[in-house]
Amino acid sequence: MRQILIVYGTTDGQTRKIANVLAEDLRARRCSVDLVDAAGPLHRLSPETYDAVIVGASVHIGAFQKPVVRWVRENAKALKKIQTAFLPVCLAILETRPEARQEIDKIVERFFRQSGWRPSVTKPLAGALRYTQYSWLKKWMMKRIVAKAGGDTDTTRDHEYTDWNELRVFAGEFVARLATREIMTGAEVMAGGVV
Numbered sequence: 001m002r003q004i005l006i007v008y009g010t011t012d013g014q015t016r017k018i019a020n021v022l023a024e025d026l027r028a029r030r031c032s033v034d035l036v037d038a039a040g041p042l043h044r045l046s047p048e049t050y051d052a053v054i055v056g057a058s059v060h061i062g063a064f065q066k067p068v069v070r071w072v073r074e075n076a077k078a079l080k081k082i083q084t085a086f087l088p089v090c091l092a093i094l095e096t097r098p099e100a101r102q103e104i105d106k107i108v109e110r111f112f113r114q115s116g117w118r119p120s121v122t123k124p125l126a127g128a129l130r131y132t133q134y135s136w137l138k139k140w141m142m143k144r145i146v147a148k149a150g151g152d153t154d155t156t157r158d159h160e161y162t163d164w165n166e167l168r169v170f171a172g173e174f175v176a177r178l179a180t181r182e183i184m185t186g187a188e189v190m191a192g193g194v195v
């Protein structure tokens with residue numbers, strides 16, 4: 001059974017929800033999954049005992065959660081030896097302006113430089129607007145930003161944009177990558193034996 005570690009950072013809870021849904025999906029695909037909040041007490045877990053690691057974090061004012069950056073930086077060496085994926089969660093991905101996509105690419109690239117890690121796969125996902133949880137100041141600020149981008153400004157309720165089907169497809173492809181890698185590694189071992 002493949003052992004997968006999911007490490008996530010969240011501020012308002014949507015990335016935790018995504019990580020939980022992903023964990024359930026991977027378990028249904030016969031993987032053993034550990035799920036860890038980078039800000040929690042289990043952040044000292046090492047990637048070395050896993051076949052793969054998936055990191056999720058959300059963008060808040062152009063940056064990801066610091067505990068995620070720290071954990072990835074501390075474990076970058078071990079992460080380079082296994083299959084990894086990064087799931088940046090944001091709202092800019094919903095915009096059609098090319099500048100919005102470029103901005104996300106820049107934020108992700110900065111994270112890779114800061115942490116010294118480049119994952120095998122990067123899959124940006126749309127997050128949510130949790131207006132009902134925000135302080136009045138955060139709600140006011142988000143409503144202004146979202147209005148400019150042409151998004152949902154009804155602050156009496158939350159708006160979820162995560163495409164759960166897209167996440168399911170990602171999970172399937174990631175598990176398939178792991179299986180392919182295992183076959184290739186087996187072939188390399190066999191080739192090595194012949195030589």
Ligand SMILES: Cc1cc2nc3c(=O)[nH]c(=O)nc-3n(C[C@H](O)[C@H](O)[C@H](O)COP(=O)(O)O)c2cc1C
Pocket residue numbers: 009010011012013014015016058059060061062063089090091092093126127128129130138142
């Ligand atoms: C204060 C604040 C700042 C945000 N800044 C950005 C941003 O710079 N770029 C972006 O694409 N999304 C931004 N977002 C949207 C979040 O990435 C989105 O709400 C995401 O779902 C948050 O995930 P979380 O609930 O796991 O923290 C921001 C949201 C908030 C509340």
